[in-house]
Amino acid sequence: MRTLYLALKYLAVTLWSGFVIFPFLWMLTTSFKTANGVTGGATWLPWLQYQPSLGGWQSLFGGAGGVNIVRPYLNSLVVTLSGSAIALILGTLAAYGLSRFSFRAGPIRNGDITFFFISQRIMPPIVLAIPFFLMLRWLGLLDSLPGLILIYVALLMPIAVWVMVDFFNTIPRGLDEMAWMDGCPPVTTFLRVILPNVMPGLVVAGMFCLIFGWNDFFFAFTLTFTKTQLLPVSIVALNSSVTPWWALSAAAIVSVAPLAVLAFVVERFLSRGGLAGAVR
Amino acid sequence: MLVLRDLSLTEGGVPHLAAVSVEAEPGRMTTLLGRTGAGKTTLLRAVAGLVQPQSGQISLAGNDWSRLPPWRRPVAMVTQQFINYPHLSVLDNVAFPLIRRGEPREAAREAAAAMLGRVGLAQMTGRRPAALSGGQQQRVAIARALVKRAPVLLLDEPFVNLDYKLREGLREELAELLRSQSDTVVLYATTDPREALQMGDCTVLMAEGRVLQAGPPRAVFGAPATLEAARVVNDPPINLLAAEITQSGLVLDHLGPQSPGATGRALPPGRYTLGLRAEDIRSGGPLPARVALTEVSGSETVTHLMAGAQPLVMLERAVTDHRLGSELGLMLDLGKALVFGADGALILKGASHG
Numbered sequence: 246m247r248t249l250y251l252a253l254k255y256l257a258v259t260l261w262s263g264f265v266i267f268p269f270l271w272m273l274t275t276s277f278k279t280a281n282g283v284t285g286g287a288t289w290l291p292w293l294q295y296q297p298s299l300g301g302w303q304s305l306f307g308g309a310g311g312v313n314i315v316r317p318y319l320n321s322l323v324v325t326l327s328g329s330a331i332a333l334i335l336g337t338l339a340a341y342g343l344s345r346f347s348f349r350a351g352p353i354r355n356g357d358i359t360f361f362f363i364s365q366r367i368m369p370p371i372v373l374a375i376p377f378f379l380m381l382r383w384l385g386l387l388d389s390l391p392g393l394i395l396i397y398v399a400l401l402m403p404i405a406v407w408v409m410v411d412f413f414n415t416i417p418r419g420l421d422e423m424a425w426m427d428g429c430p431p432v433t434t435f436l437r438v439i440l441p442n443v444m445p446g447l448v449v450a451g452m453f454c455l456i457f458g459w460n461d462f463f464f465a466f467t468l469t470f471t472k473t474q475l476l477p478v479s480i481v482a483l484n485s486s487v488t489p490w491w492a493l494s495a496a497a498i499v500s501v502a503p504l505a506v507l508a509f510v511v512e513r514f515l516s517r518g519g520l521a522g523a524v525r
Numbered sequence: 526m527l528v529l530r531d532l533s534l535t536e537g538g539v540p541h542l543a544a545v546s547v548e549a550e551p552g553r554m555t556t557l558l559g560r561t562g563a564g565k566t567t568l569l570r571a572v573a574g575l576v577q578p579q580s581g582q583i584s585l586a587g588n589d590w591s592r593l594p595p596w597r598r599p600v601a602m603v604t605q606q607f608i609n610y611p612h613l614s615v616l617d618n619v620a621f622p623l624i625r626r627g628e629p630r631e632a633a634r635e636a637a638a639a640m641l642g643r644v645g646l647a648q649m650t651g652r653r654p655a656a657l658s659g660g661q662q663q664r665v666a667i668a669r670a671l672v673k674r675a676p677v678l679l680l681d682e683p684f685v686n687l688d689y690k691l692r693e694g695l696r697e698e699l700a701e702l703l704r705s706q707s708d709t710v711v712l713y714a715t716t717d718p719r720e721a722l723q724m725g726d727c728t729v730l731m732a733e734g735r736v737l738q739a740g741p742p743r744a745v746f747g748a749p750a751t752l753e754a755a756r757v758v759n760d761p762p763i764n765l766l767a768a769e770i771t772q773s774g775l776v777l778d779h780l781g782p783q784s785p786g787a788t789g790r791a792l793p794p795g796r797y798t799l800g801l802r803a804e805d806i807r808s809g810g811p812l813p814a815r816v817a818l819t820e821v822s823g824s825e826t827v828t829h830l831m832a833g834a835q836p837l838v839m840l841e842r843a844v845t846d847h848r849l850g851s852e853l854g855l856m857l858d859l860g861k862a863l864v865f866g867a868d869g870a871l872i873l874k875g876a877s878h879g
Contacts (some may be wrong), residue, residue: 423604426600
């Protein structure tokens with residue numbers, strides 16, 4: 246009975262692994278194919294079934310028919326990391342304030358303010374695009390990295406606030422008070438006592454910010470022209486009348502790589518029990 | 526000496542503290558006794574600076590604290606909840622306030638280890654608080670409060686969430702630990718009159734944010750100044766019997782004429798309320814009563830009865846099995862009753878009280 250259970254378990258895990266790995270495998274093989282290799286039906290084994298080529302990868306670095314994605318890649322890294330970091334810092338501070346203090350402005354209370362943050366993400370992006378465009382133009386930051394960072398902070402901060410408010414709410418206010426009585430002023434209390442106890446929340450919020458920031462195409466496209474390009478836009482620029490699946494697959498791999506690394510890091514953190522039971 | 530003078534705090538029209546004045550001496554435990562909502566916790570939080578009274582003054586040894594933020598007040602506090610720092614080990618939890626105070630890390634950890642040894646947690650120093658039982662977690666909180674050697678120690682029903690046996694044990698341990706801190710002012714809030722009697726050197730009775738009475742525990746228990754104070758200091762609840770003393774003798778409203786005894790003879794005719802403690806009612810007498818509820822607690826039995834329309838509570842120092850609805854004959858020891866006047870003030874103390 247136990248053997249059957251184990252066999253079924255391994256079968257389920259194997260099927261699921263295949264389900265997850267298959268798209269990556271498909272991308273990897275396609276990235277080494279040529280136009281002939283792609284159109285000739287499903288093939289898997291290099292040299293035996295198709296002749297591998299580095300053409301797809303070369304087109305990412307300015308090769309024939311391609312674009313150079315190095316600059317956009319670095320731009321994406323700078324914008325995503327800076328935007329996420331600033332959004333996480335501001336969002337965490339805002340969330341702590343919303344969790345610990347009561348705000349009143351007419352009929353508006355803490356819950357309304359939290360919802361206001363979240364509502365920024367509920368609206369369709371197109372609603373924000375024109376105001377963002379006008380604001381950046383007014384600031385002279387259109388088509389620039391600082392402008393994009395500013396917009397990404399505005400887009401990612403609601404995520405950080407939304408995640409962190411819940412985490413702060415799980416920490417009893419008595420912990421802040423105990424730290425005060427143990428000689429910690431509020432800022433020290435926040436940094437030394439509260440923040441270490443919401444590390445799992447910071448990881449989750451940071452992960453969401455990085456994923457949303459890295460994957461954004463819409464604002465990267467509408468708020469830039471030619472000077473500053475981000476990775477998703479440059480990948481689209483690879484497309485032509487004949488879809489270059491080999492180049493797009495190579496681009497997809499390099500584009501998903503940072504998120505895959507992030508997933509591995511966070512998974513290790515999660516498996517250590519970091520997220521569960523950190524706070525009584 | 527810690528002096529709290531005329532502390533008042535009203536929130537949303539509800540008075541949490543109403544001109545509360547308390548004086549507490551170092552080396553003595555002052556117990557704040559009152560029911561839930563009496564203002565005990567608010568008073569302790571005001572001393573710690575966690576709430577700001579709208580008026581009044583808090584001073585220690587003549588130094589006014591009233592406007593100091595909590596992190597500048599030399600207080601330590603243990604609360605009902607087992608509040609510890611979840612991200613720190615037991616040792617670092619206890620060393621935390623010393624390190625924050627600027628003591629060298631190693632010295633702080635040595636002092637913390639010594640204190641953990643005193644509270645019986647020497648083997649647990651490396652664990653996280655969440656890995657400990659409730660009693661052990663509270664010991665960590667107590668160790669952290671004591672290791673600071675703060676001039677003022679605030680204990681807010683520290684054992685209320687623990688089981689009976691553990692509570693008894695920790696209470697004794699705490700009293701033992703406090704003996705070594707003779708320069709500390711200790712304020713201990715409790716809802717349990719027996720705990721106040723057992724632990725305190727001075728008892729402050731509180732109700733609805735007011736101080737009802739303060740003094741040595743035996744004096745407060747023996748002669749509660751008012752009906753309200755009598756209700757607070759008695760557990761099981763005191764029996765309150767409306768009575769009239771006439772020329773011909775003592776008449777209880779629901780129980781009829783009684784032998785006047787010393788009580789009746791000492792007072793002029795008029796309306797009174799007699800406060801008769803549960804232990805001053807015994808079974809085996811002439812007054813018929815029906816058992817409404819029996820609670821056995823340890824080696825004691827508390828029986829709730831109805832004598833006609835008069836509810837009564839009887840305490841027996843034995844485990845007895847009075848069946849629900851059965852009839853009992855009661856003996857009221859009215860000679861020990863506290864007598865309160867029409868304004869609720871105590872005017873005559875019973876024979877054996879105080």
